[in-house]
Amino acid sequence: MVYDIIGDIHGQADKLKGLLTKLGYRHNGVCYIAPKGHQAVFIGDLIDRGNQELATLFIVFDMIDNKQAIAVMGNHEYNAIGYATPNTITNDGSYLRVHSQHNTHQHQAFLDEVGFNSKLHRHWISRLYELPLWIETPHAIFIHACYDTCSMRQLQPLLTQHNQLTEHAVQLMGQPNTPIFFAAERLLKGIDVPLPKGITKTDKTGISRTRARVKWWEDDWQNRPISEILMADNLPNTTLSLSPDLQNFHINTDKFIFIGHYWLDGKPTPLTDQVVCIDYSAGKDGVLTAYRFDTNNPTLSADNFIW
Structure with a gap:
């Protein structure tokens, strides 16, 4: 299997189309189809910042629905769920992610396209719930910001068997300054x-x-x-x-770890001989980047980046 791991898109659908085409994916009228023996992996942060939010979501979820891709949740998808969800624990009319000026500005591109609390908004929030917090295969771990087994163990009892959020988990994770809150922050936003x-x-x-x-x-x-x-x-x-x-804290796995989140720049290269970041600031003025990982030849090289 060859995994084409794609970094943070942030609503840049044109960049995504260009990268998929360069990777050899072809649209069959329904979705982009992977080359034989390949599968795309989206590393999270599909939304916010760019002006092609829905176009990006349609591309990604059409590929997921047709088994051409898998994806993990980024902090922007997690924030979107919190922004849309009333806090039923405090039950004081607030939302799990505060509707502050900063939070609203960060999320505005998505809100402009869906309309807050519209049927379209609720549809896409329900779809974001489908994204697991991490995916582990025999060769690799895909997670948005930080591989931390302590935080993963804390959250796992609250998640589905595929490491997806539940409404109950979202409520608990949205209560500030609790161990569950900090565990979610660690995985999705780093240290x-x-x-x-x-x-x-x-x-x-x-x-x-x-x-x-x-x-x-x-x-x-x-x-x-x-x-x-x-x-x-x-x-x-x-x-x-x-x-x-x-x-x-330490990395207690021998598997390769693939992350996004960190807004890198310059020529893409692995962070270490075990960890690769695929986020090269496509949401601003950088390039949308992919890393082509062949499980039959599992070594890391800068030559495997495509952008």
């Missing part, structure tokens, strides 16, 4: 830590942040200077003070 006092980072969307994402795939990251293991520039060579769960 982030506070920046040193007085330092802020402006992300690619122009938001000023006081926290930065950790390069959790790096060896012994807990004991290395933050200038090497945080995704931010111009940091001092100090180390982090970490909670026990992060001090004990």
Whole structure:
């Protein structure tokens, strides 16, 4: 089997059509058909930012429905579910994802196309529930942001047998500052830590942040200077003070791990000899990228990227 793993699309349907064509997929009038022996894997963040939200969803789910693709959930799909779902635990009229100015702006491209709480909106939210939080095969693990077996064990009792969300799980995961909340955040958004006092980072969307994402795939990251293991520039060579769960964090699998989420740039290359990120900022001004993984020749190489 050859998996064509496709990075974060963010509503860029034209880029997706171009990449699928370059990968050798052909549309038969119903969906894009994979080359013989291939299957597409979408690594999450199908929606938000771009102006072709529904077109992207139709392409992806038509392929899923016709067994030409599989997909995992990204944080933007998870956020969309929370934004659409009233908090039935507090029952105070609020939503699981607060309708703040920032959250609404981040989600506006999707809302503009579906209309909040419309029949179309509810249809696509129900379809997003079908996306598992992770997929594991004999050779690889596909997960949007962070492979963390501790968080996976915490969430698994709440999920379907295929690691999909349930309405009950969404309610529990949407309650801030609980272990279940943090487990979902870890898998879908990665590990982030506070920046040193007085330092802020402006992300690619122009938001000023006081926290930065950790390069959790790096060896012994807990004991290395933050200038090497945080995704931010111009940091001092100090180390982090970490909670026990992060001090004990490690990758406890020999399988290859494929992720998206991290808005990389430059020429695509594997992060390590085990971990590949396929997100090269297609949602802004970067390229939509795929990694072609052949289970009969399971080694990682920059030559396997296509964009």
